[in-house]
Amino acid sequence: MSESQKYRGFDFIGDVHGCAKTLEALLEKLDYRKINGVYTHKHRQAIYVGDIVDRGPRIREALHIVRDMVEHGGARIVMGNHEYNALGYCTRARPGSAHTYLREHTPRHERLIRETLDQFANYGHEWNEFLEWFMTLPLLIDDQSFRVVHACWDHELISQFLEHHPDGLITEDFLHASTVRDSFAGHVMDRLLRGTxxxxxxxxxxxxxxxxxxxxxxxxxxxxxxxxxxxxxxxxxxxxxxxxxxxxxxxxxxxxLFYGLEEPPLFVGHYWLQGAPRPIRPNIACLDYSAVKYGKLVAYRLEAGDRKLTADNFVWVDVMREAGGAAGR
Ligand SMILES: [Mn+2]
Structure with a gap:
C-alpha cells in the first residue's frame, strides 16, 4: 500500500508565513486534533505548499507545528521560495566565490527575512535545526492522484530534475549551484518556487x-x-x-508553459490571491490568499480519487486584526 492509499483524503494548506494561531484554528476546523502535542487526523493527511516562514508574528511556533506533523507522518510539505531564501541567506558561499553568502545580505533581502531571524534570536540552535530540515523538503510531490509545487509546474524542468534527484530533494551542491541564475539549478529553483x-x-x-x-x-x-x-x-x-x-x-x-486539463489536480501557493477562494481551473488551485496580510489561510479538502476541483471544498480562516487585546494572526 502506497503512503497515499492510507488516507481517505488530503488537506492542502496555503502559505502560513508565521501565522501560527491561524494555522491552529484552521487545523481545528479541519478536525485535526492534538495528540501528544502533534496535530493528527485519523483518516487524512495535511499537505503544505511551502512558505511557513517570514513576515508573520509566530514563525517559530508555525515551524514547530508543521515539522512535528511531518515527522509523525500526518503531513507532507514542499519547499517554498521563503525556505529557499532562508537557506541561501544563512549559507556561506564556498571559497573563491564572489559572495559571502549564497543570498546576498542586501537591505531588501534583510527586510524579507527580518521577522524570522528576530524571532529566532534566542534560539540559534533551533534555527540551525530548521535550516537542516529545509534541506529535507522536496521541491514537488508527484502523486498518482495529485501534484504539489510551490509556484509552477514545469514538466520539462521537473522531469530533468527528477532524473538526478528522484526523491525531489536538492543537495548542498545543487543549492550552491542554484545561485547562478542561468544554471540548470538556478532555473529549477526560480521556475518551480517563483513562477513564470x-x-x-x-x-x-x-x-x-x-x-x-x-x-x-x-x-x-x-x-x-x-x-x-x-x-x-x-x-x-x-x-x-x-x-x-x-x-x-x-x-x-x-x-x-501549458498544464493540461486532463492532468492530475495541481496545488500551488505563492500568489497572494484575494477574495473568495475558488479553483483557478478544474484541476489547478492556488491556496495562497494572503493570510499574513489579513487575508485568509486557506485549505482545499481533496477526497481520495477526486479529479475535479470545486469551490465548495475550500475551507479557510479569516485573519483578523488584533482587536481589544485579542491576538490576531
Ligand atoms: Mn508565500
Missing part, C-alpha cells in the same frame, strides 16, 4: 498597485492557445489595454 514571467515589449513598463515599476509581468502556465498578452497575464496587476491587446509572437508563445 514575460518581458514587456521594448522600453515598456507598468506601475503596479504597490508602487513598483515593472518591466515584466507574471504569466499563467495553464492557458491553452493564448493569442495576446492579455490571455496570459496573471496576478497581481492587469495590463494596460494597449499592452493586453498586443499579440504574442511565435517565440513568446513557444516559451509559455
Amino acid at each position: 514571467d514575460m518581458k514587456l515589449p521594448d522600453g515598456m513598463s507598468i506601475r503596479s498597485s504597490d508602487g513598483f515599476v515593472r518591466t515584466a509581468f507574471r504569466t499563467k502556465f495553464w492557458k491553452a492557445e493564448p493569442e495576446t498578452y492579455g490571455d496570459v497575464v496573471f496576478q497581481p496587476d492587469a495590463l494596460p489595454d494597449e499592452v493586453a491587446e498586443r499579440r504574442l509572437s511565435e517565440r513568446e508563445r513557444r516559451m509559455l
